[in-house]
Amino acid sequence: MAYAASGHLETSTGLDNRKLLMWLFLASDCLFFGSFIAAYLLYRDRSLVGPYPEDLFDIPFTSVSAFILLMSSVSMVLALAAIQRGNVRNMQIWLFTTAALGTLFISGQAYEFTEFNQEGLGLSTNLFGTTFFVLTGFHGAHVTIGVLILVSLFVVSLRGGVQQKDSLTIELAGLYWHFVDIVWIVIFTLIYLIQP
Amino acid sequence: MTLADYRAKRGEPLIKEEEEHAHADHHPNALEYAQIGLILAVITAAEVGLYYIDMDHSLLVAVLIMLSIAKFAMVVLWFMHLKFDANVFSVLFVSGMALTFAVFIVVIAAQRGHLV
């Protein structure tokens, strides 16, 4: 990092380098998910053989898991609010909650994948299988990485490594987590709820 | 080494100026976050409910999309704090979104026009 002679870090925009980096990354990641979603939408209704979405989608189940992920965003922002007020204990509780909800979401995904698979939908079966598993798989991978980050922060905080002055780190983790959540909002609506 | 030691070594204050300002601006409190969470849950329930109602398909699509946009906006503006943060972040994120949206439009138009 560039330091002035005084050793104090200043930036030309006044914005923190890491926060700027995270927002750039999220803007870039929009195109990543956008491309996969576009492929899904393009190939919707073009599968030559089944099973088809209407055969497999369990909307009540998926809406519960969507709800869980949304609530994990609430717990995430509460964790940030806690550490910004200097309350390490509450931050830990909310971090743990977020990670747990995230894990619950992934378990739900795993269950859904297994169910669909048993009903005869594989990666190679048709266009639906290909586009669905790859899109939601990459989203699940993003959630998993998020859980890993949250758990790591939780463990570091148990050793006193996260204090009020470190709230930016939690904020950055939160930005990533919320992004993963809003991608699911888009996927849930476009892929599950809106059937042709 | 913790972030604390790291900043102390560099002669930086424990809490940086920008971080203090973040507190000085209107900052939603825990209650407000919980309220937004409740709204998000209600909207999700409404979306699911609408899914089961027999209605004109185009209308359903329009309403579902608008509700999703509302959820999306709430998470981005409040949880991700974009509403209160520097404009630069909004510009960056909106650019990414706009480009993505443009790609969507092109793909759907191309599909409708049997171009792909």
Added chain:
Amino acid sequence: MTSIAVPRRSPLSEALKGARRAAEDHSSIWSWLATVDHKRIGVLYGISAFIFFLAGGVEALLLRTQLAQPNADVLNPDQFNRLFTMHGTTMVFLVVMPMSSAFFNLMVPLMIGARDVAFPRLNAFSYWTFLAGAIFLNASFFTGDIFAGELGAPDGGWFGYAPLNLERYTPGHGMDFWMLGIQMLGIASLAGGFNFIVTILNMRAPGMTLFRMPVFVWMTLVTSFLIIFAMPVIAVALFELTFDRLFGANFFNPEAGGNPLLWQHMFWLFGHPEVYILILPAFGVISEILPTFSRKPLFGYPFVVFSGIAIGFMSWGVWVHHMYTTGLGTIANSAFGVSTILIAIPTGIKIFNWMGTLWGGSIRMTAPLMFAVGTVAMFTIGGLSGVTHSMVPSDFQQQDSYYVVAHFHYVLFGGAIFGLFGGIYYWFPKFTNKLMNDGWGHVHFWLMLIGFNLTFFPMHMSGLLGMPRRIYTYDSEMGWNLWNLMSSVGAFIIAISVAIFMVNFVISLRRGKEAGTDPWDGRTLEWTIPSPPPEYNFKEIPRVHARDEFWHQKYREDETGRVVPALAGGAVEPETEHAEGAEHGGGHGHGIHLPSPSYMPLIASLGFPIVATGLIYDYALVPVGFALILVGLFGWAMEPATEEED
């Protein structure tokens, strides 16, 4: 380093201490592996890019030897396919992009008055990931029985069109190496893109507003934005291809209803911004060279900057011009024809501004200037053939013919490569304190210019006479013999010119004339610091009051408007001494703190080729690779950015 719990004085802890000490010993090779210094990373990028330039050049010479005469059998069709695939892939991803990264790294922090980039370890990670991907890609050559002439390299073209890129049409592992290798290169570029945007936005010296930045920095900024938005699209396309080839997915599989055209859309959505990623850095370089050797400011600075930004935006709206002949129909073709014609305008604006810079200037015809002027001239020719491509009816004749090959070599070689060579001659003195021999630089330039035009101009003819691309031989009665022979001769002339450059480079390193701080009477901040720059770059971060700040420190205009030296009291002595108390690593209160070296970026990047190899050969390697990435990332996150005091 990492705070892992290791018993004191164990062999492991001693080894770790040794590695850590070696990392800080600038003369050791370990220090290169652990470097986070943008100048060293720039050198690494530059050397790597040049080595791959030679590799891509050898591939080209082999191709041209085969094509020199009709019905030759120097190469069989399979070898030809692999060589032209690798030639294109190498030149785009392993030469022009990393050479541009070399310049971003070497120059941007110096030009904005910073001590390093925003994220030095991320910077190192970019380099090592690039190198890993580059080596991985080239390793494919050896996966066939190479002594029997079987090359295992990818064979689907640098653009990898579907359905040819699917396993049933390109069996073997060549395309697997291609798709995974480019994926790694994409990660490296993305990381670099993020890093330079934050660096340029956040780390400018006090007083350096965006409109006081050198044009090279502006072009780096625009290029970086193009990278962060375009690379995800190709990443998705490559992932989709990976799933198709390795796991039986159906993204491009017509038998399951998939549409191969989806690949082309995604590839060119990335690909067109990519060609601007390839040219804008070189445009930035010549925008620095031309004013210096004209002793005039860049003509129309705001126009050059805004046209660069305009090109960035407009590059997203033209991709279909690569697909006019795929049957999309009149409406789509016409719309993109119009947008493509329009994108010529901002580039034309730049050309006029460069010419305006030279006009009326006090020109010094040094080697860098020759290359800069050559860039403008050659790119103009390539731009003109590009305009003919933008017209749909004429493109229907030109598509997939050698006319296209002529076009893109004029813009990429004549444009980007010539510009980057200019940059090498221009900034060599700053990093070595030696001047390259200018006379031999001229020889290099003229020989390369002649060879280049001899190679590629005839391709306009052979293309218009109907010679298709990507054919390994042709019949004697086609009327293409003379043109091909000329191209092949030209290619070898280029090779000779490159050899001259290499000899000049090495000899100048050893015995070149001493350059000093400001050999060219430059205009920008890099010329205010010693050659080579000290590790911390600037003893004191400069205060900037104007565009071309250094020029304004040295000169002012008198009553008649003539440029005269600034008054003695106002001139600032270029820095010649090292700062007091400046040490790398831990300071003693007032020293300049520099980021500590780290092996973690290297460790993390090594995981990628292991994952990729595992995906192709043995899935057991995949978790190993991921584990290594995780270890590297965790180590990176846990270690402090600056040295702990022992």
